[in-house]
Amino acid sequence: MAQAAEAGRKRFIDDLPRIYGLYTGGFIVFILLMALLERFGVSAQAIGLMFVGFTIVIYAVIGWLSRTMEVDAYYVAGREVPALFNGMATAADWMSGASFVAMAGGIYFGGHPYLAFVVGWTGGYVLVSSLLAPYLRKFGCYTVPDFIGTRYGGNLARFCAVVVLVVASFTYVTAQINATGTIASRALGIPFEYGIWFGLLGILLCSMLGGMRGVTWTQVAQYIVLIIAYIVPVIWMSNKQGFGIIPHFSYGEAVQKIQVLEQAAQVGALKPTATDLPTGVRALTTLHNSPGGFFEGWRFVALAICMMLGTASLPHILMRYFTTPSVKAARRSVAWSLFFIFLLYFTAPALATLTKLQLFDPELATSVIGKSIADVQALPWVQQWSAVNFLRVIDSNADGILQVNEFFMRPDIVVLATPEIAGLPYVISGLVAAGGMAAAMSTADGLLLAIANALSHDLYYKIIDPRADTRVRLIVARALLIIIGAAGAAVASLRLTGILGAVAWAFCFANSGLFFPLVLGVWWKRANRAGAIAGMVVGFAVGTAYLYYTYTTGHALWGIDHLRFGIFGMAASLIAMVVVSVMTPAPDEETQKMVDEVRVPTGRTILAASH
Amino acid sequence: MADDIERARQSHWSKTFWLTIVVLLIWFVFSIVLHWMATDLNGYTFLGFPLGYYMAAQGALIVFVVTIFVQNLIQDRIDAAYERETGQTEIVG
Numbered sequence: 239m240a241q242a243a244e245a246g247r248k249r250f251i252d253d254l255p256r257i258y259g260l261y262t263g264g265f266i267v268f269i270l271l272m273a274l275l276e277r278f279g280v281s282a283q284a285i286g287l288m289f290v291g292f293t294i295v296i297y298a299v300i301g302w303l304s305r306t307m308e309v310d311a312y313y314v315a316g317r318e319v320p321a322l323f324n325g326m327a328t329a330a331d332w333m334s335g336a337s338f339v340a341m342a343g344g345i346y347f348g349g350h351p352y353l354a355f356v357v358g359w360t361g362g363y364v365l366v367s368s369l370l371a372p373y374l375r376k377f378g379c380y381t382v383p384d385f386i387g388t389r390y391g392g393n394l395a396r397f398c399a400v401v402v403l404v405v406a407s408f409t410y411v412t413a414q415i416n417a418t419g420t421i422a423s424r425a426l427g428i429p430f431e432y433g434i435w436f437g438l439l440g441i442l443l444c445s446m447l448g449g450m451r452g453v454t455w456t457q458v459a460q461y462i463v464l465i466i467a468y469i470v471p472v473i474w475m476s477n478k479q480g481f482g483i484i485p486h487f488s489y490g491e492a493v494q495k496i497q498v499l500e501q502a503a504q505v506g507a508l509k510p511t512a513t514d515l516p517t518g519v520r521a522l523t524t525l526h527n528s529p530g531g532f533f534e535g536w537r538f539v540a541l542a543i544c545m546m547l548g549t550a551s552l553p554h555i556l557m558r559y560f561t562t563p564s565v566k567a568a569r570r571s572v573a574w575s576l577f578f579i580f581l582l583y584f585t586a587p588a589l590a591t592l593t594k595l596q597l598f599d600p601e602l603a604t605s606v607i608g609k610s611i612a613d614v615q616a617l618p619w620v621q622q623w624s625a626v627n628f629l630r631v632i633d634s635n636a637d638g639i640l641q642v643n644e645f646f647m648r649p650d651i652v653v654l655a656t657p658e659i660a661g662l663p664y665v666i667s668g669l670v671a672a673g674g675m676a677a678a679m680s681t682a683d684g685l686l687l688a689i690a691n692a693l694s695h696d697l698y699y700k701i702i703d704p705r706a707d708t709r710v711r712l713i714v715a716r717a718l719l720i721i722i723g724a725a726g727a728a729v730a731s732l733r734l735t736g737i738l739g740a741v742a743w744a745f746c747f748a749n750s751g752l753f754f755p756l757v758l759g760v761w762w763k764r765a766n767r768a769g770a771i772a773g774m775v776v777g778f779a780v781g782t783a784y785l786y787y788t789y790t791t792g793h794a795l796w797g798i799d800h801l802r803f804g805i806f807g808m809a810a811s812l813i814a815m816v817v818v819s820v821m822t823p824a825p826d827e828e829t830q831k832m833v834d835e836v837r838v839p840t841g842r843t844i845l846a847a848s849h
Numbered sequence: 850m851a852d853d854i855e856r857a858r859q860s861h862w863s864k865t866f867w868l869t870i871v872v873l874l875i876w877f878v879f880s881i882v883l884h885w886m887a888t889d890l891n892g893y894t895f896l897g898f899p900l901g902y903y904m905a906a907q908g909a910l911i912v913f914v915v916t917i918f919v920q921n922l923i924q925d926r927i928d929a930a931y932e933r934e935t936g937q938t939e940i941v942g
Contacts, residue, residue: 350887353905360910361880367917368869368876372924486907490897497899527902529887539881546880569924573917580914587906837862839928840937 251318258323261296262462268292269466273665282664283427289668290425290675293463294440297456297679304448304455309708312449312715313380313691315561319454324567325574327457328558330464332359332579334410335417335678336741338464341583342656343649345590349524351534354541356583360576361542362549367572370550371559373760373836375568378843379560381688382553382752383696386774388845389759390767391829393701398774402751403553403692405778407685408726410552410744414682415441415723415730418675420650424626425671431731437679438727445683446716450691453683454561460676461578467673468582468653472589475660479595479602485588492591496526499598503607508643511634516627519646526594537797541742544804548745551752554681554688565839593656597645604659607642614640619658623651686726690718742801743785750781750807754815762819763833769819776814781807857934864927872920879909 250257272285310316319327337359344352379385382403387396418437423430444456476485481492500506510521529535549555558575559568596604606614611633614620623629630646647655654674657666694715699706706714755773758765785803788794798805824830832844883890887901895903932938 350902350905353902354884357880357884357905357909360913361876364872364876364880364913364916367920368872487896490895490899490903493898493902527891527899529884529891529901531888532885535885535887538884538887542880542884566925566928569921573914573921576917577914580910584907584910834858837865838858838931838937840932840935 251320254320254323258458258462261459262466265463265466269665269669272668273663276663276665282667285664285668286425286671287427289672290422293672293676294443294679297440297459297676298443300456300459301444301446301448301452304452306448306451307709307712309711311451312712313560313695314557315449315451315454317561318563319561319571321562321567321571322574323458324454324558324562324571325578326461327454328555328571328575329578329582330457330461330676330680331453331558331684332555332575332681333464333582333677334414334681334741335421335674336413337582337586338468338677339417339421339650339653339674341653342586342589342593343652345587346594346652347520347522347524347649349526350529351524351538351541353587354538355545356586358542358545359549360580360583362546363572363576363579365546365550366555366559367569367576369757369761370556371572372565372569372839374556374756375559375562376565376836376839376843378845380557380845381692381695382556382756383692384700384845385759386752386755386770387696387700389829389832390755390765390770390825392767395767395771395774396696396700398771398778399752399755400692400696402747402774402778404689406552406744406747406751407554407689408722408729409740409747410554411682411685411689411722411726412730413740413744414678414685415726416740417678418682419727419730421671421675421678425668425675434727434731437675437682438723440675441679441682441686442720442723444679445687446719449712449715450557450561450687453687454558456683457680460680463676464673464680465578465581467669467676468589469585471657471660471662471666471670472585472592474662474666475592475596475656476588478660479592481592485592486584489588489591492595493527496591496594496598499595500525503598503642505642508641510643510646512630512632512644512646515630515632515646518648518650519628519630520649521643521646523643526591533797537802540798540802540805544742544746544749544802544808547749547753547808548804551748551756552745553692553748553752554684556756557688557691558684589656590652593652593659596656596659604661606640606645609640611638611640611644614645619655622658623647623655628655682726686719686723689722690715693718693722739801743803746781746785746802746804746807747778749804750811751778753808754811758815760833760836763830764824765815765819766822766825766829768822769815769817772818773811773815777807777811780810854935857931860934861927861931865924868920868923868927872916875912875916879904879912883909 276285306312374385377385383396383399386399415434415438419430419434422437423433445453473483481488506523506525562568562571596602598607599605600608614631628648628651632644634644654670657670694711698714699711751774755770781803784806785800789800883904890901891899893900
């Protein structure tokens, strides 16, 4: 019986390329079918609904098929995920609603300084690959606090790691549930408050029954949807503008052209004067490419550092590398992760640039800046997005011509509205909505699972009731998943911060509390329990205190604002950890041996297969 | 025998350590140094892009991807040498 099941799993793993190949083919057929229906006059609303509905049903089916009652499958997907597929799953886990929906818009409005996110969210993987992933895989832990708890010993260290993990991941997950709610409400035509709970339902369907195994196989499916949805409109638009099939290597001229057009349109010189605008809409006031001097350079670098070191401390990413069959596969899958992430991130600046050209270049039929106000207001996409308060055209100086400081939009719509701006068929907009949904759902799933697993494995099983049997542990894990998901949705419905602010905070919380205890745990044998606890507590406390200070007073020491508070948190964490470690006795022989053992790729894992 | 394993371990770790240092140096240059001097780099053009913009939008990213894959290949060799010297194989569990 067990052997038959074993053979079945093996076949399934070997069959993955065929299964996901068929799935990708099926999805493309579905897109073509939708395009055909659009030709036959099916409404835009119905197409959007079918895109989002169809993809969510697929994810739910995968979640159902992956259901399990085994601890190993629930926490680490049975440690059998091949490197390439784990790379795709990590990429979906990683690229959130913020990456998909907000990033290109951020580059459109923020120009060069915003590219710090692009650099930070890719460069971090060099750190994951060199400093952490292979060693954590060798360790054989189920969760990130599992590593801290075993390396440093004692429940207090484990507990501190759980607290940092929960705060960072919860901050992040509310932003993702918010994004699923926004997209679901627009695609299904229901109020935002219901959209949130609908989104949560979809998220839980993927993760509850199958745990890490279910999340892994849905995330691979979600990656395929989101990358197709992101790249197709860009390629289409680039063809229309004459930048070739792959615009990435040829849009340099567009960047230079924009610099000329921006000067002509007086971007930055013309300040918006309109009042009484809907929340979130902005006029363009920052130049596309003006990096500034030493101080702006420092701000860029500080943000990039926070995002990179945050990448290397976020538990929902690190735990994906526990699911590979070997140390080598863990390392290889970091490389694949970065490659799959890179495909989207090097497209985002191209998208921002081409969209800006669409709006500014007077030679293009789609341009709006410099056109007559009446003509622009008659454009269908301007009317549609104005109707939902995402866009405003206001003739502040009453000259009948649209200037750059009279055109207001929300950054999010750069991705969502680009197909319409460029005059692409509606089926592309439906595809983009499905992609945004996939991005937000996959990240929310990973985060919810990271929180629920840390609470069920580290807090409940390791600290509260070490004798709990498997069945109880897995039931507790699932109950926590629902409770945390509901709490996340409840907080998200309050709409406290923007999506991007919350994401940057999550990275800063994670790097303030966890980066040095994790890295030094592998790379510095002398690091001991007292040092690690000091590093976590002091780093997290200093970071949070500075966040409170800068957020409430608006003062930013040396340009370190609330998006970058991890700089102070990490510095405090490093100093506290090193000073306290050196002042207290070195860890015992057994711990030092354990560190030696972690550093070699062979032999047994530190923690037993089922623990 | 135990001495051989100890020696293999030390050589494996020192090679791994230096590989990591080199990778981190590349990382430091392409994630930090170049962007701090983006305005100066914008004086040059690459593939039609101002170089400072190119580095942040694409160049650094490509360097990161290539670095990780090359690091993978070199580390595979270091690990293979260790496995040959000690007779141990990939991890279990």
